[in-house]
Amino acid sequence: MEMALSTINFQQMAFTFLGGLGLFLFCIKYMGDGLQIAAGDRLKYILDKYTTSPFLGVLVGIFVTALIQSSSGTSVITIGLVGAGLLTLRQAIGIIMGANIGTTITTFIIGFNISKYALPILFVGAFCLFFVKIEKVNNIGRILFGFGGVFFSLTLMSGAMAPLKYLPEFKNVMVSLSKSPILGVFIGTTVTVMVQASSATISVLQNIYQEGLIPLKAGLPVLFGDNIGTTITAIIAVIGSNTSAKRLAASHVMFNVIGTLIFLIFLSPFAMFIAKMEQILHLNPKMTIAFAHGSFNIFTTVLLFPFIGVLEFLVVKLIREKKEDEDEAYKTGLDMALITAPVIALGQVKQELLTMSGFALKNFKNSVSFFFDRDEKMFGIVEKREEKINTVDQEITKYLALLSKQDFGEKEGEEIATYLDLCRDIERIGDHAHGIVKDVKYGISKKFKFSDAAYEEIKELEEIVENMIETATAALKESSVDKAVEVIDLHNKEREKEKKIRKSHIKRLSEQSCEIKAGLSFVDLVLHFTRIADHTRNIAEKVLENRV
CATH class of the missing domain: 1.20.58.220 (Phosphate transport system protein phou homolog 2; domain 2)
Known part of the structure; x- marks a missing residue:
């Protein structure tokens, strides 16, 4: 049954969706800040001691991104460390690869779909923040408040988008996306560039897929585009930075673009693989997108890891050192x-x-x-x-x-x-x-x-x-x-x-x-x-x- 346009309150839809998105962005950052404070010196120690090789860099990238819940945040931190001379370009490329895998943990958490517990978690977090005077408990409250807020915001966004399934125009757009993977990549990239958080845009995609608004084959290119879009944060971070930092940002873009090109070529087999795993593992729709996201980033890292030296060589050739007086x-x-x-x-x-x-x-x-x-x-x-x-x-x-x-x-x-x-x-x-x-x-x-x-x-x-x-x-x-x-x-x-x-x-x-x-x-x-x-x-x- 299709709903008439007149019965859909578009203003309420837009306000609820944008409010939910704003809350999501705030809570994911708030939770990340809490996790960072909790990690304290360990975060610094890990980055100092466990990045001696690109492989260790990948593991560190996964861990740090899981810790601060933002691949963009890890990229910005890594760019800062390279710019300050604390990491070599090769070590940093490994961290960026790991960050791409680490960011999938956010989508897996969302995939568990514990939205019905969001408000009690929010209350417990607020209680720890405002009614307890112990610093460690305050920080736990910060993490819980952010965690609950993430799921509550997802409920808001999901509810706002639900009426779209009744619109024939929206269905037509989704069908055209299925026929044009390039358009899907473009949409994913553009939206992530605007929002500046791939976890937010992927969570929107999870909701759309759960509501049955988009077929899997149309959703995957949007997912690939989200991964490209998140690199814009790294590009913004290196404006005015030194050559090493610019090279790292370029390698981040190249890594995600090359991965997307590979998976666009093999889109049909990859979509079949994800659909099969959805059946075998009995994944819910949100978890299916999370699994696709994780698979994309792990496969891309495995495929490109042996070519870190080549990637480093290309960005060094592409972005040349300016020969100026050092001081x-x-x-x-x-x-x-x-x-x-x-x-x-x-x-x-x-x-x-x-x-x-x-x-x-x-x-x-x-x-x-x-x-x-x-x-x-x-x-x-x-x-x-x-x-x-x-x-x-x-x-x-x-x-x-x-x-x-x-x-x-x-x-x-x-x-x-x-x-x-x-x-x-x-x-x-x-x-x-x-x-x-x-x-x-x-x-x-x-x-x-x-x-x-x-x-x-x-x-x-x-x-x-x-x-x-x-x-x-x-x-x-x-x-x-x-x-x-x-x-x-x-x-x-x-x-x-x-x-x-x-x-x-x-x-x-x-x-x-x-x-x-x-x-x-x-x-x-x-x-x-x-x-x-x-x-x-x-x-x-x-x-x-x-x-x-």
């Missing part, structure tokens, strides 16, 4: 999309601090080189890099301020405070390196002359302080207590050396083998070395206190 071209890898994932965001901040420390070390070496060689070009290089250090300092401080407003555990709060202190110390090392070149330039203009002994003393100081910065950076990178202790020992050595230098300097002044004005300039120069050593010691102490 000049540098942009921070701090990704605003990761603000909602504090554990990962702090990993990025640490990487930026290491980069900033590298810049400060280069400026220290160049400033001492300027003292010895008097090469004017070196002054300009240090000036430019000092601007870069200040910019990175501002970016990190701003990022940490935004991060401090997010939900996180006590440990993450302590890390934010520690990173702010580290940022200040590294920036001050850069300032004193800049101070050295300014003092040397002033000395050149005044034609100050230093004794051979003075040059030798500066060389000895340089060796100790340079070693200190390098060791402190390594201690920070590896959270190494041994290296941090080594920095403290070097600091004591620097102090002893400074005392000897001051005594020798006073002796030279009393013997008048050194000009008074040049002597005062030399004291200022030594003071810069001492201050750099002090700030470097601060870094080591933070490592000892917090194991950052």
Whole structure:
């Protein structure tokens, strides 16, 4: 029996559907945030330790996506890690492949169709959030509220779409989709690009298929299109990022497009396989779409996994590295999309601090080189890099301020405070390196002359302080207590050396083998070395206190 157009309230349908979709998007993200907070340090540890090979990357991609309930979220996190230099392109491609499999877990959960329990789950979640003052219980409430909301929103969307089955026009569109798989892919891609969540568009497809509004063979190309559409999030995430991040986004698009092309060629056999499995496993309609989604992503990963090297080669050829000066071209890898994932965001901040420390070390070496060689070009290089250090300092401080407003555990709060202190110390090392070149330039203009002994003393100081910065950076990178202790020992050595230098300097002044004005300039120069050593010691102490 077909329903007349006049008996269908299209406004109510549209409002209910859009409200349900909005609720779904909010709840899937809210649940993902709760799962991320619960995972805490484990998420960071897994990404750091278990991505040494592409195969492990696939497993990590599955796990992390299942954890945060968003393949787009995993893609954005992975792009951030590649951009910050924490992952290689090959490792990251493996994670993206795994993310595609991991996202099917959401559709399988929806396939269980526990919508009748949605409202009680919502209530339990709200109770844990608002009536209990224990942080862990609050977080469980966040997860349950999101979980219940997902199923309630599905009920709303399903109810809104139910009258469409009576419309002959809608049936005609579905029949034309069956005849044109390319059109189905286009619709799936377009809708996912608009909604920015493949789990939402696939859940809509599950509802449509459950209501009998679309045949399986017409639904599968839409499903393939959903997988292509989800890559647009990755593309948006790399706007303004470095070459590595752009290459990863391109590999994500290529992976899903190649998979879709393969399955379009074998659409009929694949549809027959899914229909047969639906009968054998007694799958409900929603679970059938979930099974098709899982099969598509697993088969695509298995088929393309041996060609990760080829995929990497293609994207490297496609997106070439711009040959610019390393420091000049540098942009921070701090990704605003990761603000909602504090554990990962702090990993990025640490990487930026290491980069900033590298810049400060280069400026220290160049400033001492300027003292010895008097090469004017070196002054300009240090000036430019000092601007870069200040910019990175501002970016990190701003990022940490935004991060401090997010939900996180006590440990993450302590890390934010520690990173702010580290940022200040590294920036001050850069300032004193800049101070050295300014003092040397002033000395050149005044034609100050230093004794051979003075040059030798500066060389000895340089060796100790340079070693200190390098060791402190390594201690920070590896959270190494041994290296941090080594920095403290070097600091004591620097102090002893400074005392000897001051005594020798006073002796030279009393013997008048050194000009008074040049002597005062030399004291200022030594003071810069001492201050750099002090700030470097601060870094080591933070490592000892917090194991950052």
